[in-house]
Amino acid sequence: MILDKETAKKTAELLLQIKAIKLNPQEPFTWASGWKSPIYCDNRIILSYPPIRNFVRDHMAKQVEKIYGKADVIAGVATGAIGIGMLVAEYLGVPFIYVRPEAKKHGRQNQIEGHLESGQSVVVIEDLISTGKSSLNAVKALKEANANVKGMIAIFSYGFDVAEENFKQEHLEVHTLSNYTSLIEQAYETNYLNKKELETLQEWRVDPSNWSPKL
Numbered sequence: 658m659i660l661d662k663e664t665a666k667k668t669a670e671l672l673l674q675i676k677a678i679k680l681n682p683q684e685p686f687t688w689a690s691g692w693k694s695p696i697y698c699d700n701r702i703i704l705s706y707p708p709i710r711n712f713v714r715d716h717m718a719k720q721v722e723k724i725y726g727k728a729d730v731i732a733g734v735a736t737g738a739i740g741i742g743m744l745v746a747e748y749l750g751v752p753f754i755y756v757r758p759e760a761k762k763h764g765r766q767n768q769i770e771g772h773l774e775s776g777q778s779v780v781v782i783e784d785l786i787s788t789g790k791s792s793l794n795a796v797k798a799l800k801e802a803n804a805n806v807k808g809m810i811a812i813f814s815y816g817f818d819v820a821e822e823n824f825k826q827e828h829l830e831v832h833t834l835s836n837y838t839s840l841i842e843q844a845y846e847t848n849y850l851n852k853k854e855l856e857t858l859q860e861w862r863v864d865p866s867n868w869s870p871k872l
């Protein structure tokens with residue numbers, strides 16, 4: 658699922674450099690899925706660092722072109738991928754739309770914001786994949802709007818089987834710049850993680866939906 662090992666390592670290095678990786682085994686983070694986790698990867702921080710957001714933009718945009726060819730439209734999954742998705746669209750010189758988790762309750766009651774025509778080819782940009790539910794929700798909305806969804810590129814994935822299964826069922830091709838294995842390796846090599854933290858993260862990764870902190 659990662660594009661190549663070098664990009665995965667470099668992306669992990671940059672995420673660690675800007676402290677986008679947060680650890681809190683004692684007071685776990687609650688994820689979008691409701692899972693409790695000792696780790697949180699906050700890719701939104703990338704936007705605050707121009708050289709790093711340019712690295713992510715360039716790699717995502719080049720891969721969009723290489724893997725999917727010319728897309729009519731780039732779609733960002735709201736809200737985490739609106740910023741980076743827009744940068745990718747700008748780089749490629751194509752229109753940008755974004756997809757909300759659900760339709761707005763007021764105004765025009767849109768779930769998809771921006772201009773999308775029936776039959777247009779769309780590549781989806783996501784900042785992060787845990788269970789894949791948010792991405793797939795966006796893909797379903799795009800398909801219901803009669804878009805031709807070519808696939809998705811995300812910055813990071815935890816690589817959970819549940820996400821792989823979900824994507825397979827929806828016949829969605831997904832590629833990511835980096836993943837959990839590359840991140841953990843890089844973090845340990847550079848002393849971002851000590852041995853105990855590494856062990857906690859390895860243990861959590863085996864059964865994340867049932868993990869709880871050791872008191």
Ligand SMILES: O=P(O)(O)OC[C@H]1O[C@H](OP(=O)(O)OP(=O)(O)O)[C@H](O)[C@@H]1O
Pocket residue numbers: 689690734735736737738783784785786787788789790791792
């Ligand atoms: O693969 P999943 O289990 O769906 O989790 C990943 C999603 O969680 C985060 O979004 P969040 O719901 O926190 O909202 P945000 O993007 O508005 O910050 C992230 O940006 C992904 O979209």
Ligand SMILES: O=C(O)c1cc(=O)[nH]c(=O)[nH]1
Pocket residue numbers: 687688689690696697698699700737785787788
């Ligand atoms: O699953 C999530 O909600 C989630 C996990 C994570 O590491 N980072 C993030 O932005 N969301």
